[in-house]
Amino acid sequence: MTATSNKENLQFQTEVNQLLHLMIHSLYSNKEIFLRELISNGSDACDKLRFEAIGNDSLYETDSELRVEVEFDAAAGTITVRDNGIGMSRDEVVTNIGTIAKSGTKEFLSKLTGDEKKDSHMIGQFGVGFYASFIVADKVTLTTRRAGDAASEGVRWESDAQSGYSLEQVEKATRGTEIVLHLKEDEKLLADGWRLRNIIRQYSDHIPLPVNMRKTEAGEIQDEWETVNKANALWTRAKSEVKDEEYQEFYKHVSHDWEDALAWSHNRVEGKYEYTSLLYLPSKAPFDMFDRDNTHGLKLYVQRVFIMEDKEFKLMPRYLRFVRGVLDSNDLPLNVSREILQGNKIIENMKNASVKKVIGLLENMIANEPDKYQKFWKEFGKVLKEGPGEDFSNREQIAKLLRFASTNNDSAEQTVSLPDYMARMKEGQDKIYYITADSHTAAKNSPHLEVFRKKGIEVLLLSDRVDEWLVQHLMEFEGKSLQSVAKGNLDLSKLESEEDKKEQEKIEAEAKNMVEHIKTALGEKVGEVRVSHRLTTSPSCIVLNDHDMALYMQQLMKQAGHEMPDTKPALEINPTHPLLKRMEAETDDERFGEWSSILLDQAILAEGGQLDDPAGFVNRLNKLMLAMG
Numbered sequence: 001m002t003a004t005s006n007k008e009n010l011q012f013q014t015e016v017n018q019l020l021h022l023m024i025h026s027l028y029s030n031k032e033i034f035l036r037e038l039i040s041n042g043s044d045a046c047d048k049l050r051f052e053a054i055g056n057d058s059l060y061e062t063d064s065e066l067r068v069e070v071e072f073d074a075a076a077g078t079i080t081v082r083d084n085g086i087g088m089s090r091d092e093v094v095t096n097i098g099t100i101a102k103s104g105t106k107e108f109l110s111k112l113t114g115d116e117k118k119d120s121h122m123i124g125q126f127g128v129g130f131y132a133s134f135i136v137a138d139k140v141t142l143t144t145r146r147a148g149d150a151a152s153e154g155v156r157w158e159s160d161a162q163s164g165y166s167l168e169q170v171e172k173a174t175r176g177t178e179i180v181l182h183l184k185e186d187e188k189l190l191a192d193g194w195r196l197r198n199i200i201r202q203y204s205d206h207i208p209l210p211v212n213m214r215k216t217e218a219g220e221i222q223d224e225w226e227t228v229n230k231a232n233a234l235w236t237r238a239k240s241e242v243k244d245e246e247y248q249e250f251y252k253h254v255s256h257d258w259e260d261a262l263a264w265s266h267n268r269v270e271g272k273y274e275y276t277s278l279l280y281l282p283s284k285a286p287f288d289m290f291d292r293d294n295t296h297g298l299k300l301y302v303q304r305v306f307i308m309e310d311k312e313f314k315l316m317p318r319y320l321r322f323v324r325g326v327l328d329s330n331d332l333p334l335n336v337s338r339e340i341l342q343g344n345k346i347i348e349n350m351k352n353a354s355v356k357k358v359i360g361l362l363e364n365m366i367a368n369e370p371d372k373y374q375k376f377w378k379e380f381g382k383v384l385k386e387g388p389g390e391d392f393s394n395r396e397q398i399a400k401l402l403r404f405a406s407t408n409n410d411s412a413e414q415t416v417s418l419p420d421y422m423a424r425m426k427e428g429q430d431k432i433y434y435i436t437a438d439s440h441t442a443a444k445n446s447p448h449l450e451v452f453r454k455k456g457i458e459v460l461l462l463s464d465r466v467d468e469w470l471v472q473h474l475m476e477f478e479g480k481s482l483q484s485v486a487k488g489n490l491d492l493s494k495l496e497s498e499e500d501k502k503e504q505e506k507i508e509a510e511a512k513n514m515v516e517h518i519k520t521a522l523g524e525k526v527g528e529v530r531v532s533h534r535l536t537t538s539p540s541c542i543v544l545n546d547h548d549m550a551l552y553m554q555q556l557m558k559q560a561g562h563e564m565p566d567t568k569p570a571l572e573i574n575p576t577h578p579l580l581k582r583m584e585a586e587t588d589d590e591r592f593g594e595w596s597s598i599l600l601d602q603a604i605l606a607e608g609g610q611l612d613d614p615a616g617f618v619n620r621l622n623k624l625m626l627a628m629g
Contacts, residue, residue, distance in 0.1 A: 011164040031187070033258065034136050035070070035196070036203035037129035038081040038179055040253045042068040043209045045085025045177060047299075047306035049147055052086060054305075059086075059147040061175060067210045069225070070200065072191040079191055082178035087146040090155045093167065097130060097142065097157055129256050134161045136190060137181035143170065144177040193221070200228045206250040208233035208304060233304050235278040235326055239266050251280045254299060255324040259283050262376055264325070265361045273349050279325040279357055285379040289322060297321055298354075301328040315351050319386035319398075320358055322379075327354065352393075359397050366401070374415065377403050381414060385466045389473035399477050402470075405440060405461040407449060412440040416460065418477045424458055428494040431483040434460035436467050438552040438608045447538035447606055448485045454536050455495060459485055468553045486607065488546040490533045507531060511575035514584055518573065521589075521596040525568075532572035539577040542603040543570045552608030571600055591627070594620045 046066040053059045063084055071080040088096065133140045138160060145154040154172025159165035183190060190196070193216050200211050210227040234242060234250045251261040262283040268276045279298075298315050300307045316323050331346050365373040377384075387398035403414040406421065421432060433452060437443035443461040452459050462471070475482055493501065508531045519529040527545075535541060542551070548567050549557070557564055573580055579599075586592045601617045604610075611617050 007166050007168040009164060009166050012159075031135050032190075032199045033203065034132040034181075035079075035081070035199050036249075036252065037132040037256070039068050039070070039200070039204045039207065039211055040256065041129055042081060042083030042085060042177065043207045043253070045083050045087065046209055047085070049084075049086040049175075051306055051308065052147070056148070059175075061147065063174065067212055068207075069212050070196055070228075071214065072193065072196060074188075074191045077183045077185075077188040077191055079181045079183065079196070080178060081181075082176060084174060084176040085147075087149075087175045087177055088144045088155065089146045089149065089153070090167065090169070092146070093142070093144060093155050093157050097165075133179065133181055136183055136187040138184045139182040141180040141182070142177065143172060143180075145172040145175050147175040149175075197228050203249055204253070205229045206234040206246055207231070207253060233301075233328070235266065235276050235328060236304065242266070250278075251324065254326060255280065255282065257282055257284070257286075257324070261324075262372065263361055263365060265357045267357060269353065273346050274330040275346075275350055276328045277325065277350070277354055277357060279323055279354060279361070281358075281361065281376060281380075282322055282324060283375070283379070285322065285383075289380075289383060297323045297325070299326045301326055302332045303330060304328060307332075315347065315354065316358075317351075317355065317387075317390055319383055319390050320355065322383060323358055355391070355394060359394060359401070362401050363397070374403075377414060382464050382466050385464065385470045389469055395474065396477075399474055404434075405443075405463070407444065407453065407459045407461065410444050410461075421458060421460065422478065422480065425480075426455075426457055426495055429457065430480065430494065432460070432477060432480050433457060433483055433485050434462055434471065435485050436462045436471065436550045436553075439463050442552075442608055446486065447541045447603075448534050448543075450536040450538060451490075451492070451534050452485060455492070457492075457495065465553075465556075468550055484544075484546075485534065486541075486550070487544045487548065492533065504531075504533065507575055511573070511580075514575060514580065515573070517592065518571070518583075518596045518599070521593040522571065522600060525597075525600060526571045527568035528570040530570060530572055532574050534572060535574035535577075537577075538574060538606075539579040540571060540573050540599040540603045542600075542607045542609070543572050545569075550608065551604065555608070555610050571603060573599065591624070594624060598624070 046068070049059060050066060066084060068081065068083045071082075072078065073080075140159055140161075142157040143154060144157075145151070151171055151173050152169070154170045156168050156170045157165055193213065197213060200213075204211055207229060208231065210231040211229045212225040213228050215222040215224045215226045234246060247264055247266070248260050251264065252258065255261075260283060261280040264278065264280045266276075266278045297320075299309060300315065315327060327350055329346060329350065332344075362373065362376070365376065381403060384398070384401060387401075388395045391398060399418055402418065404416045404421075405412055405414050406416040408416060408424065418432065425432075435443050435446055435448055437446060440461060440463045443463050449459055471482055471484070496504075511531050515529050515531065519526070522529065532541060534543075544550070544567065548569070549564075551569075554564050554567070575581075575584075579595075583592060583595045583599075586595060598617070598620055601611055
């Protein structure tokens with residue numbers, strides 16, 4: 001191969017430099033995984049060629065036997081990994097190799113602690129497989145040509161991970177990608193046939209594609225190639241034949257994750273439709289998990305031929321976008337297209353069954369491994385909360401999987417299920433009570449909880465951003481409606497004694513004039529002023545209408561540029577509070593109006609809202625404090 005254009009030297013992005021430094025200098029428990037990453041990438045490239053060649057057989061050129069090859073040169077201290085897959089064009093090299101990731105980079109970097117041992121475990125969640133090369137190499141040379149391009153359109157990429165990288169156009173007779181690792185001095189022992197074979201059998205035995213090395217006889221390397229791995233699709237084997245270690249290594253191949261999977265479900269379905277599913281739950285959330293459009297969890301195969309990624313055919317609903325694995329159908333045609341997949345009965349059947357398999361896997365974990373489920377919930381609970389709004393047919397089952405914090409122990413840890421809550425409901429209680437807030441602290445300290453704490457009624461404390469969305473779609477559970485303690489009129493009559501009811505009626509009658517006076521003072525700022533059934537120690541609180549969005553969420557929506565309808569909340573007062581007693585004695589209408597405004601502003605702040613005139617609030621407060629002094 002000879003260069004046909006001048007070499008171009010380019011610099012990495014700042015984020016890439018930071019990540020490369022981390023990878024090169026971190027202490028890895030197992031550096032051998034670099035080979036797994038490169039072989040997995042080569043296998044993926046061959047999968048993509050096989051799919052594209054279904055409609056264009058000429059892409060195979062003169063070589064239709066897809067494979068990955070591994071060679072070494074002990075004297076030169078190099079390891080070479082090549083594939084005859086789809087290859088890359090110059091633009092694809094810049095996109096896929098010149099940058100590390102298209103999303104999540106800043107979030108990833110923001111989570112780095114500076115402790116290299118701890119940070120090294122985060123890399124696998126970010127997905128930087130090719131760059132694992134620099135764990136063992138001080139220079140990497142990548143040469144590639146896309147299938148179908150002319151031999152003169154090959155591209156060579158080279159970098160020492162220090163001074164950026166170079167790009168040049170070269171002659172490359174064969175399609176695919178070749179990667180040459182120039183090993184670091186203290187890693188040259190890796191350039192050994194026996195050791196490389198062991199690494200391949202340990203980490204890449206399951207890949208449904210031959211990984212070949214040259215035969216060795218009497219210590220001499222021969223020209224003849226031999227397949228090192230089993231080269232059969234793991235998911236086609238019987239479950240009884242597959243070891244847990246093999247399942248884990250296949251998970252790492254298919255997901256490009258460096259962590260073990262948390263759990264998996266392997267099933268072969270026979271009958272009207274025949275297909276195999278191997279579905280995994282990761283142990284760590286990827287950094288792009290909250291990019292709802294970036295779904296790349298499952299790979300669709302037809303008769304063991306790779307067809308496409310999940311992001312192209314949406315086999316898993318978005319609330320299960322963290323699931324990884326493969327689906328292999330015997331019934332779909334090999335030339336299947338996205339158009340054929342739309343509304344396809346086979347796909348719908350596979351989708352529905354796969355969702356139920358994942359839900360069943362989680363239910364089994366709850367029943368038999370609750371600690372493991374709690375680990376899952378910490379990583380993926382916020383995404384699972386999207387389920388009731390997206391999957392009506394499985395809403396009740398999903399609801400049983402949800403976990404919340406509650407006033408049962410006031411802990412921020414979300415461990416309370418809806419069945420747990422219902423088992424602790426008071427006699428006569430017909431609603432599941434909750435409160436939403438922008439933080440757990442704000443939720444547990446909300447004045448709306450005062451009467452519930454007094455009566456020992458449990459309230460769910462919802463502080464995830466997704467919770468407002470959740471409660472709009474999960475309005476009841478097993479016949480009990482969900483009720484916000486901060487919205488609408490509160491009716492606890494079924495839980496109150498006759499004595500409590502008479503006492504409340506007496507307070508309301510005595511405070512009638514006070515209520516009218518405050519309503520007159522506040523005018524159009526509020527929709528209503530009324531005596532509170534909620535408050536026992538606070539002077540006032542804001543109560544929204546049943547279908548209003550929480551104030552903190554309204555504020556977030558406004559900051560995001562959304563137009564929000566004007567809402568006029570109700571102001572509820574606690575006439576027994578000393579501040580209200582002080583107001584009752586106030587004869588100056590102007591000062592009474594200032595007290596009334598402070599009551600309202602305090603209630604808005606306690607609810608997580610923002611004041612239209614914060615300076616006015618401070619001035620009124622200062623003025624009244626001076627007057628009291």
